[in-house]
Structures are given as structure tokens and as C-alpha cells.
Amino acid sequence: MSDVLLSVDHFTKRFGGVTAVNDCSFSVESGSITALIGPNGSGKTTLFNMITGYLKADSGSITFNGETITRPRPADLYRKGLSRTFQQARIFPELTVIENLVVAAGYSWKGLFGKRVSLDDEVRAQKMLHEFRLESLAQLPSGELSYGQRKLLEFAAVLMSEPSLVLLDEPTAGVNPVMIDTMERHIRERNAAGVTFLIVEHDMQLVMRLCNPVVVLDQGSPIAFGAPATIQTDPLVLEAYLGS
Amino acid sequence: MKALLARVGVVRAVAFFGVLVIVPLVTGQIGWLTNALIFTIMYAALASSWNLVGGYAGYPSLGHAAFFGLGAYSMAIVFNGSVYGGYLPFVMLPLVAIGAALISLPIGWVAMRTRADVFAIVTITVLFIAQTLAFNFNTVTGGAQGKSVAPAPFDVSTYNWPFYYAMLTLLAIAMGISLYFRRSKIGLSLATVRADEEKAHGVGVRVTAVKLIAFAVSCGIVAMVGGVWAYYVGFVYPQFAVDPLITIGMVLMTFLGGRGTLWGPVLGAFILVPAQEFFAFTFGASQLYLFAYAAVFLVIMLFLPRGILPSISDRLRKKRAAANGILRDASDAASAVSAQPAAHQTGVTR
Amino acid sequence: MHALIQAIILGILTGGVYALMASGQTLIFGIMKVVNLAQGAFVVLGAYLTYTLFVQFGMDPFASVLITTPLMFLVGVGLQWALIRPLHSDDVAQLSLLVTFALALGVEGILSFAYSTTLTNIQPKYANFSWTVVGYQVNLVRFCAFALSLVVLAVLYLVLKRTKFGRAVRATVQNPMSAQLLGVNAQRVSALGFGLGAATAASAGSVFGMLNAFNPGSHYDLISRLLTVVVLGGLGSIGGSVVAALVMGVASSVVSAMASPIWSDFTFFIVLLLVLLLRPRGLFGARTRGAL
Numbered sequence: 040m041s042d043v044l045l046s047v048d049h050f051t052k053r054f055g056g057v058t059a060v061n062d063c064s065f066s067v068e069s070g071s072i073t074a075l076i077g078p079n080g081s082g083k084t085t086l087f088n089m090i091t092g093y094l095k096a097d098s099g100s101i102t103f104n105g106e107t108i109t110r111p112r113p114a115d116l117y118r119k120g121l122s123r124t125f126q127q128a129r130i131f132p133e134l135t136v137i138e139n140l141v142v143a144a145g146y147s148w149k150g151l152f153g154k155r156v157s158l159d160d161e162v163r164a165q166k167m168l169h170e171f172r173l174e175s176l177a178q179l180p181s182g183e184l185s186y187g188q189r190k191l192l193e194f195a196a197v198l199m200s201e202p203s204l205v206l207l208d209e210p211t212a213g214v215n216p217v218m219i220d221t222m223e224r225h226i227r228e229r230n231a232a233g234v235t236f237l238i239v240e241h242d243m244q245l246v247m248r249l250c251n252p253v254v255v256l257d258q259g260s261p262i263a264f265g266a267p268a269t270i271q272t273d274p275l276v277l278e279a280y281l282g283s
Numbered sequence: 284m285k286a287l288l289a290r291v292g293v294v295r296a297v298a299f300f301g302v303l304v305i306v307p308l309v310t311g312q313i314g315w316l317t318n319a320l321i322f323t324i325m326y327a328a329l330a331s332s333w334n335l336v337g338g339y340a341g342y343p344s345l346g347h348a349a350f351f352g353l354g355a356y357s358m359a360i361v362f363n364g365s366v367y368g369g370y371l372p373f374v375m376l377p378l379v380a381i382g383a384a385l386i387s388l389p390i391g392w393v394a395m396r397t398r399a400d401v402f403a404i405v406t407i408t409v410l411f412i413a414q415t416l417a418f419n420f421n422t423v424t425g426g427a428q429g430k431s432v433a434p435a436p437f438d439v440s441t442y443n444w445p446f447y448y449a450m451l452t453l454l455a456i457a458m459g460i461s462l463y464f465r466r467s468k469i470g471l472s473l474a475t476v477r478a479d480e481e482k483a484h485g486v487g488v489r490v491t492a493v494k495l496i497a498f499a500v501s502c503g504i505v506a507m508v509g510g511v512w513a514y515y516v517g518f519v520y521p522q523f524a525v526d527p528l529i530t531i532g533m534v535l536m537t538f539l540g541g542r543g544t545l546w547g548p549v550l551g552a553f554i555l556v557p558a559q560e561f562f563a564f565t566f567g568a569s570q571l572y573l574f575a576y577a578a579v580f581l582v583i584m585l586f587l588p589r590g591i592l593p594s595i596s597d598r599l600r601k602k603r604a605a606a607n608g609i610l611r612d613a614s615d616a617a618s619a620v621s622a623q624p625a626a627h628q629t630g631v632t633r
Numbered sequence: 634m635h636a637l638i639q640a641i642i643l644g645i646l647t648g649g650v651y652a653l654m655a656s657g658q659t660l661i662f663g664i665m666k667v668v669n670l671a672q673g674a675f676v677v678l679g680a681y682l683t684y685t686l687f688v689q690f691g692m693d694p695f696a697s698v699l700i701t702t703p704l705m706f707l708v709g710v711g712l713q714w715a716l717i718r719p720l721h722s723d724d725v726a727q728l729s730l731l732v733t734f735a736l737a738l739g740v741e742g743i744l745s746f747a748y749s750t751t752l753t754n755i756q757p758k759y760a761n762f763s764w765t766v767v768g769y770q771v772n773l774v775r776f777c778a779f780a781l782s783l784v785v786l787a788v789l790y791l792v793l794k795r796t797k798f799g800r801a802v803r804a805t806v807q808n809p810m811s812a813q814l815l816g817v818n819a820q821r822v823s824a825l826g827f828g829l830g831a832a833t834a835a836s837a838g839s840v841f842g843m844l845n846a847f848n849p850g851s852h853y854d855l856i857s858r859l860l861t862v863v864v865l866g867g868l869g870s871i872g873g874s875v876v877a878a879l880v881m882g883v884a885s886s887v888v889s890a891m892a893s894p895i896w897s898d899f900t901f902f903i904v905l906l907l908v909l910l911l912r913p914r915g916l917f918g919a920r921t922r923g924a925l
Contacts, residue, residue: 093481113484122485129482131475142471143486151468151489183604200487343727345734393910400668400726401868404860405909407670411857412902419895527853531738534731573742580735584728585719 043102044069044204044235045121050089050099052082052259059085061259063099067204072226072236074246074267077256078280083239084126086256087208091123092116104203117145122197123206128189132182136173136192139181140164143196163199171195171225187214191221198229205229207238211245223249247271255279295546300455307447317443321515323556324450325508326532330540330548331457332504333533335497338542339464341477342395342494345530346406349413350383350502352525354509357382359430359519360423369436372514373449376507383506384499391498395491398480410530417521429520432513446515453511454549457504461545469493477543505533531580532559539583541590550591555579639769640890641883646772648882649779650837650844654855655862655874656786657833663806663869664826667717667729673855674737675831679705679838680847681744684755694755694839695777701835702785709831712736713824737852744849755842778840785836786875789829793871802826806869854898861901865908 046066088094092111100109255263257279362368464470472493475483540547562572686692763772793799804812866874889897
């Protein structure tokens with residue numbers, strides 16, 4: 040049994056009378072590519088927002104790298120090595136591609152007063168641009184990128200701080216098939232280099248190829264957990280997806 | 284290309300400040316001109332400072348006049364009728380700036396926990412607090428009777444000069460800091476705060492720190508400008524030192540020239556202050572100038588909401604994009620096509 | 634103790650009038666997400682209209698509400714149509730703040746031109762009449778002003794609860810996008826909402842003019858208090874701002890009686906800052922922006 044990198048413990052969130060996330064617990068093992076799937080409205084994105092501190096949980100906590108955090112905050116998690124992307128690819132459209140990477144790389148207090156893009160920043164960013172084949176777009180305002188390129192850029196930016204755990208919210212939604220392959224390749228490469236992933240994804244073929252284990256969420260709590268093959272035949276899962 | 288652009292910038296700055304430095308030397312005896320220029324430069328400095336918060340950080344402060352008043356009153360209190368200053372008040376200005384910046388920190392910390400609209404409300408409240416204090420703290424501020432500043436012992440024929448150059452220096456400082464912000468990580472971080480503060484938190488931008496830096500620096504410069512103003516006009520009344528019109532001036536000029544640009548606030552000031560003077564001159568004491576001012580304001584908001592400079596650079600960029608756009612379009616047509624339905628989808632669910 | 638209770642009575646009566654002004658402002662925010670900085674100017678405009686009707690035509694200030702309110706409703710609709718509607722939607726929050734600020738200045742300028750800047754007051758014959766109820770003074774005008782405010786608020790409540798327009802408004806406040814998908818005409822709701830906001834300001838203005846000396850610059854005092862009330866009330870919640878107005882009315886009246894009138898304004902500001910420190914979204918924390 041390998042180490043648990045992140046565990047979610049008894050998360051609950053209600054919006055008015057609706058319980059979006061209900062006493063939800065699961066864990067992500069270090070080095071895995073864990074998928075979080077479930078039918079629409081099952082609470083996946085809400086859960087993501089709670090884990091990363093964008094939404095306050097009514098109750099529950101997370102444990103990341105052995106440290107229990109009852110009120111996660113995005114900035115703290117970033118420093119501890121947990122980063123995320125958003126479903127709609129939130130980048131900073133006024134900044135150039137390279138600036139998007141530089142600003143996400145983290146900087147010291149001294150760096151704050153230093154150059155906008157220092158030589159050192161440039162070298163680091165170029166490396167990432169090279170990995171993601173975005174070199175030719177480096178100086179372009181990122182608002183001019185295509186949707187798929189934005190998703191790639193956001194992913195690359197999140198990696199700049201060398202996080203140990205990355206949460207991807209539907210990394211391939213709305214992008215073309217070639218871009219899906221590209222995204223998959225980058226996830227695999229980074230995973231091989233030691234980054235753990237937790238991925239919300241609707242593309243089941245991708246999930247089945249890429250992820251292990253898979254967590255299935257329905258009505259705000261996990262109903263199944265395991266290897267893709269076992270999940271596929273789990274009657275509870277089929278019921279959740281197809282309706283009884 | 285980059286070097287060329289930088290050189291154009293330097294030339295522009297040298298030309299601008301060069302002309303302004305020479306003007307009094309050439310037209311020294313024409314008092315009204317230097318007087319008018321002092322107020323124009325004053326507003327250019329105020330707008331440039333406001334731009335640090337309102338433009339770069341995207342936090343539209345309506346309370347900056349409070350710090351203008353703070354600077355003005357600190358001058359009037361230290362250099363009251365019995366203490367004659369000479370050039371000493373100018374030397375004191377950095378202290379005024381530091382004091383104002385320190386006072387602005389807790390205010391900014393509270394106010395900047397809120398976002399755009401509530402932030403504007405909180406800061407305008409700060410302005411009203413300052414006004415109430417100025418009117419009612421009689422022992423310190425002299426209440427509605429105001430407070431006089433010791434007259435400066437300058438030669439009559441060149442009386443305006445020290446004030447003129449002091450204002451010009453403050454404008455240079457404001458623009459210098461503005462330029463520094465743009466070229467440092469502070470500006471980069473502020474741009475992320477303005478675009479998407481939540482996301483900025485998530486990628487480790489020191490959000491609170493940069494917001495407070497921008498706010499404190501901005502308030503500090505505004506206070507220095509207020510100090511020079513008080514020394515120049517010689518009398519500090521609460522309704523003029525802590526005046527919503529001063530706030531509105533800064534905001535309006537920045538909006539007209541272009542938020543978040545280096546030259547926009549300056550351009551706005553050099554258009555609007557003369558216009559304002561013209562209205563005041565034409566409509567005199569009839570108070571109709573307020574109405575005329577409001578009308579100009581509305582026209583700008585409705586027809587030029589992004590400001591002059593951004594509108595121009597937008598047009599230029601479009602032209603350039605049209606020239607080399609064909610190439611790029613071909614290369615990622617595929618991804619662009621598939622992106623459209625997705626963007627559509629998110630638009631509806633939001 | 635006597636003085637304290639007297640101050641509380643006064644505070645409730647004054648708070649009612651503020652509730653009326655603030656309800657209009659919070660309604661406008663709820664519908665359009667526009668912080669109307671001209672609400673105070675609308676009140677002062679209403680006061681001057683009442684003043685003119687009183688001085689020129691001898692019309693009773695309470696009766697003139699029947700004229701000023703519909704008039705200002707039309708003015709409000711017109712202003713929304715001309716000034717707020719054309720704004721670019723991606724920046725409405727900031728631009729509308731400035732536009733309404735400009736509007737306030739414009740109103741101030743016109744009023745200064747028409748009436749000069751000296752302080753005036755509307756003084757009907759019964760202005761200084763008051764009852765003594767178990768030892769406490771209750772001023773007739775204040776009492777009627779309070780009653781009028783309650784009546785107008787009740788009408789507003791009924792309009793929002795019982796009419797088709799009211800349903801459209803409530804739908805828009807809760808979720809503008811789905812309201813539009815369900816066929817609510819957002820532009821019309823916004824225009825009517827802005828008109829209603831201006832109308833409540835006008836009716837409050839009529840009584841404000843009897844209770845306070847005012848001049849064209851009075852809108853600054855008013856708007857600073859109104860902003861405090863609507864922020865405390867949770868921006869967009871009418872019930873919240875009524876409660877906040879009453880609380881603030883009592884608080885400032887008590888401070889005014891116990892300490893000094895100078896510090897009564899301060900109570901507003903200090904309470905606002907304290908509340909924002911603890912709860913950046915207001916006391917009654919209505920749904921604002923920022924939800925993911």
C-alpha cells in the first residue's frame with residue numbers, strides 16, 4: 040500500500056435545502072492519477088471547490104501531505120504544493136503567454152520588487168513552453184489563444200510551481216481530439232515525473248485509459264471506488280448513470 | 284523592436300517634462316498660466332496616483348480625497364501662522380507621504396476585503412469620515428473656519444515657481460512609480476488581481492500584499508500633492524480640502540485617458556482641467572459648472588468607457604492582427620472550431 | 634433613562650424615513666447590481682419639489698407626495714433609459730457607480746442654480762406641534778413621516794409580492810439569467826425598478842424637507858448614511874435594509890443624545906467599518922457576486 044497524499048474527510052455542503060456534497064470521504068494515493076466521475080450534478084465541481092478552498096465546507100476537512108486542514112485557502116494550498124485548473128480555463132487574458140507562466144511560478148518578497156519577467160523567470164518559463172510546444176506563442180496576449188490552447192496554458196501555468204498534487208477540472212471538455220491526446224500525453228509525462236493527479240472528467244474512454252483508481256460520486260457522496268474495470272461493472276454505478 | 288519602443292517612451296517622457304520645465308522660465312511673468320498649469324499638473328499627479336489602485340489593481344477608490352485632505356491639513360497644522368516654512372514644507376513632504384501611507388494601510392486592509400462596488404462604498408465612507416472630522420475637530424482643524432498656512436517668503440515675480448516645480452516633481456514621482464509597477468512583478472501581480480482575483484490566489488500571487496502596496500503608495504503621493512496644494516493656496520477649508528470633486532476629478536481623468544495606462548491619467552488631466560477652468564470661467568459662481576462637469580462626465584462614460592489610449596491601441600492592434608491574422612487562423616482553425624460550442628455552453632450555465 | 638428612551642423613540646421615527654430611502658436604493662441594486670450614488674440627490678430633489686409646491690401653491694407637504702412620487706418615478710425611468718442602459722455590460726459595476734455619482738453632481742448643480750445654496754426648510758403650520766405621551770415627546774411631523782414611510786413601504790411590499798411586475802423583479806434579483814430565459818424583459822424591469830427607487834426617494838424627500846434644513850449639497854450626508862444602511866442590510870435585501878435603517882436610526886439618535894450630534898454620523902461609519910471587518914458581505918449577507 041502506498042502513501043495517501045490527500046484525503047477528504049466527511050465533507051458536507053448545503054445550498055439552501057439542497058445537499059450538494061454529503062459526508063464525502065475518499066483519498067488520493069501518492070503517484071496515482073485518480074479520477075473523480077459521476078453524473079451531472081453529482082457534486083464533483085463543488086467538491087473540487089471545497090478541497091481547494093474556493094468554497095467553504097459546512098463541515099469536514101482535508102488532510103494533505105499528513106497535515107490536516109479544516110479551512111483550506113487557495114494561497115496556502117498553493118504554497119504547500121496543491122494546485123488546480125478550472126473547467127473554463129481561467130487564465131489572465133491581458134497577460135502574455137509567458138507572463139501567465141511567470142506569475143504562477145511563485146516568487147520571493149525580493150522577487151516581488153524585481154523585474155516583471157527576469158532572465159531567470161524566462162529560462163524557467165521557456166522550459167515549460169518547450170514541453171507544451173507553446174514557444175511560438177510566448178509573446179502573444181493569452182486572450183488571443185484558442186480555447187484548447189488556453190486549457191494547455193492553464194495546465195502549464197499550474198505546473199510552474201512544481202506542485203505535488205494537481206487537480207484538473209475537466210481538462211479535455213470542449214477541445215478537439217488532437218488536443219485531448221496532447222493533454223493526455225502531458226498528464227502521463229508529468230505523472231511519470233512524480234506528480235499526483237485528481238481529475239474530474241466526462242470523457243469515459245480517457246478515464247478508462249488514463250486513470251486508476253476511479254472514484255464515483257453520486258448525490259454528493261462516493262458510491263464506488265476502484266480500478267476502472269471493476270467500476271465499469273459495478274451495479275451501483277450503472278444505476279447512478281442510467282437511472283433505475 | 285522592444286528597444287525601439289523603449290526609446291520612443293524615453294523620448295516622449297523627455298519631451299513632455301522638458302517642455303513643462305521650460306514653460307515658467309519662458310513665460311515667467313504670466314502668472315495665470317503657471318497658476319493654471321499648477322492645477323493641471325496637480326490633477327495629472329493625482330490621477331496618476333489614483334491609477335495605481337483604480338487602474339492597475341482594478342479597485343475604484345472613491346476615498347482618495349481624504350488623503351489629499353490629510354496632506355493639506357498636516358501642512359496647515361505644522362506650518363501654522365506662527366511657524367514660517369520657506370522651503371522646509373517641501374522637504375517635509377516625504378514624512379507626510381509616509382504618515383499617510385501608514386494610516387492608509389489599515390483602511391486599505393479592511394476596504395480591500397470587499398470587491399468593486401462595496402469597495403467603492405467603503406472608500407467613499409472614508410471620505411465622509413474625513414470630512415466630518417475636518418469640520419468637527421475644531422481644536423486640530425479649525426472646523427468650518429478653516430486653517431491658514433504660513434505664507435511662503437518667495438519673491439513675488441517668481442512666487443509660483445517653487446510650487447510649480449514641486450507639483451511637477453510629484454507628477455514625475457507618480458509616473459515613475461507607475462512605470463516601475465508596470466515593469467516589476469508588482470504590476471504583473473496587480474494585473475492578475477484585476478483580471479481574476481480568485482484565480483490569482485490559487486496560483487500563489489501575493490494578492491493582499493500587492494493590493495496594500497498599491498493602495499499605500501497611491502495614498503502617500505496623493506497626500507504629498509495635498510500638502511503642496513495647501514501651501515500654495517495658503518488656506519485649508521474642509522469643504523475644499525476633503526472634496527468629493529477632487530476624488531471625482533482623479534477618477535474621471537483616469538477614465539478619460541485610459542485606466543491602467545502610463546500616460547492616460549496625464550492625458551485626461553490635460554484635457555479636463557482646462558475644460559473645467561473654462562466651465563468655471565463661463566458659468567462663474569452660478570453653480571451651473573457642476574452641471575456642465577457632470578455632463579462631460581456622462582458623455583465620457585457613455586461613449587468612451589475604456590478611455591482614449593486603450594481605444595486607440597485597440598484599433599492599432601486590430602489593424603496589425605488583420606495583417607498577420609490570416610496565418611495564425613489557419614494553424615489552429617481546428618481547435619477554434621471545437622472551442623466555440625464549449626464557450627457557448629459555459630455562457631449559459633453561468 | 635428618560636432621555637435614552639426619548640432618543641430611542643426619535644431614532645425609530647427617523648429610522649423609518651431612512652428605511653424608505655434605503656429600500657429604493659437596495660431595490661435598484663438587487664435588480665441591476667447598480668449602486669445608485671444619486672439616491673441622496675433624488676431625495677433632495679424630492680424635497681425641493683415639495684418645497685416649491687408648498688411655497689408657490691400652498692400645497693401641504695404630505696399631500697404633495699401624491700405629485701412628487703409619480704413624477705420622480707417617470708424621471709427615474711427616463712434616467713435609467715438614457716444613462717444606465719447604454720453602459721457596457723462587462724463593466725457595469727464600476728461605470729454605473731461613476732455615472733450615478735455624476736448624476737448626483739448634475740442634480741446638485743441644477744438645484745444650486747435654481748434655488749441657491751442657502752439652507753431651507755419646509756415649515757407647514759403644524760411643524761412644531763407635538764404630543765406628550767406618558768412623559769415622552771412625539772413630534773407630529775415625525776410621527777406622520779414615519780407613518781407615511783410605513784404606508785409607502787407596505788405599498789412597495791405589495792407591489793413586489795402580488796403583481797406580475799413584482800414577480801419579475803424577484804426573479805431577476807435571484808437569478809437574472811434564468812429570469813431572462815423565462816421571458817422576463819430585463820430592460821423593462823430595470824427601468825421600472827429604477828423608477829420605483831427614485832419614487833421612494835421622492836416620497837422620503839417630501840418628509841425629509843420638513844424634518845431637516847437642507848440645501849443642494851445635502852445629498853452627500855444622505856448618501857453616506859444610505860450606503861451604510863444598504864451595505865449593513867446586505868445589498869439587495871429590502872427587509873435587511875429596513876431593519877438596518879431602524880437600527881442605525883436608533884444608534885445615531887442615542888449617540889446624538891448621549892454624546893454629541895457631531896458623533897451621530899460617526900456611528901454610521903464606524904458600525905459600517907466594523908461590520909465589514911467581520912463580515913465583508915454585510916450583516917444579512919445576501920447572495921452577492923463571487924460565487925463559483
